[in-house]
Amino acid sequence: MTDTVVVAAATTETESKPRVNRRQVAKARTRIKVLEAARNLFAERGYDAATIRDIAKGAGMSTGAVFANFQDKAELFEAVFSDEMAALSEAFTAGVAIEASTSARLAGGLAAGYHQVLDHLPLMQAMVARSWFQPEDSDKRVREFLAPVITTISEVLQAGIAKGELRQDADVALLSRMVWDIYLSNLRRAAFDNWGIEELTPHAAKQMDVVVAGQLAK
Incomplete structure (x- = not known):
């Protein structure tokens, strides 16, 4: 039995x-x-x-x-945001994975990021707009989704310091945020001035040259 x-x-x-x-x-x-x-x-x-x-x-x-x-629409939106940021992080990582100067690597990351989002730019616009009005706890989670992208930028800058291209006292945290802010600001060009990858890529490269020029090792 x-x-x-x-x-x-x-x-x-x-x-x-x-x-x-x-x-x-x-x-x-x-x-x-x-x-x-x-x-x-x-x-x-x-x-x-x-x-x-x-x-x-x-x-x-x-x-x-x-x-x-x-649970609700907010959680659903965060899930969409999380997926988009994960894909964007992968694009940035691939874009900076080149043997080049710090400026060129950063520009490569931005260009790859634009390739990733330009075909669904309205979604990025919705995400940016929502980020201004979401609750504080949601904002903290969104920052966590963004963290891998910022980390990738920081690693490029740290590598630049290690190679002697950038000053040893360069403020990596500040510069990383500046690079991200530049990335976002250029999306306005795409949204309102009809800029495509052909315009954004050289423009971003010039911006990265300016950013890095202020941090060159003496």
Whole structure:
């Protein structure tokens, strides 16, 4: 009797695993659909005008399915932001991975960043706009999403100091933020002056030359 119970339990456990895995896969697929629909709607309408109902409709599911994956619209927006920043961080990392001067490496990072976002610039605009009005706790999490990009910039500057290109007392934290602020400010050129990668790349290169020139080792 005991052996029968053990075998039956083992069989039940084995049979339940595929069902659990299928549920997990289905939930993951639902989450991806919701994120993609939200991403498109935030880009089209901005944060305030995008509703959970319309996001659910865009994903082809009920609002209940959205709330099964995200607590509210703010959490959904943060998830979209997190994904975008992760992709942007990868682009920056690839862009600076060249054997060149500090200025050229920074310019390479910015150019790669522009390649990453220009095809969905309205979404970046929505993110920047939302960042001015989100609650303090949300702002802290957004800064955490941005941290890998800032770290990549900092590492380039630190490498420049180690190679003797930049002053030993260069304020890496300040310079890193300045480079990021320049990156964002140039997106206004893309949004309002119709600048593409052909205009942004040389412009960013000149800006990085100016930034680095003020920190050259003597």
